[in-house]
């Protein structure tokens with residue numbers, strides 16, 4: 127009875143899934159499309175993520191590592207910076223309605239530096255409390271509805287990633303988490319890579335970021351469950 131009274135009078139504060147959180151530090155933000163810069167983009171961005179598109183400088187979020195270099199330039203060469211976390215892009219239909227309140231996720235580390243995995247682990251903390259949404263991590267792909275891959279997919283992890291996918295029951299979805307899984311990121315030119323993930327498996331949903339913050343991941347899983355409408359973004363241009 128005492129615990130019930132304490133729970134009602136001192137509830138734990140969790141992050142709202144319906145609106146951006148007023149709490150600071152939950153998202154690093156990212157560069158946003160900006161009028162053309164004076165300097166060539168390749169002299170500003172170390173990962174070649176900035177692209178000229180008509181009169182606009184756009185951002186290829188599959189390459190951006192959120193280093194903020196483009197935001198720390200003099201005025202005429204500065205990219206604007208946007209807050210927010212709704213970064214996921216879905217390329218396949220969401221899961222059937224029966225998954226609306228139940229989603230099991232198998233995570234495979236395919237060469238992650240540790241940061242993407244850490245952000246995923248944060249989801250189980252009381253701050254994000256993903257369990258309230260019916261989402262759970264599972265240790266086996268045989269129980270999983272969603273396969274989440276982090277890291278640039280090293281040659282030695284290619285087979286493990288493919289086997290995990292084969293072991294999953296249908297319907298199933300593949301989620302690429304982080305710049306490494308999407309493009310190889312900083313490791314793209316390494317001889318040790320078999321990735322990016324799209325070369326190995328059909329990717330249904332991409333979550334850019336290096337690493338993507340927990341809210342971006344939560345938003346992505348909710349898209350798969352059909353709990354939110356997708357905010358479409360393509361290569362830095364809102365449509």
Ligand code: SF4
Nearest residue numbers: 171190191193194196
């Ligand atoms: S924040 Fe992204 S777009 Fe800007 S310089 Fe760094 S990698 Fe390039």
Ligand code: SF4
Nearest residue numbers: 239242304305306336
């Ligand atoms: S995307 Fe960035 S944070 Fe994630 S594994 Fe690659 S380097 Fe690490």
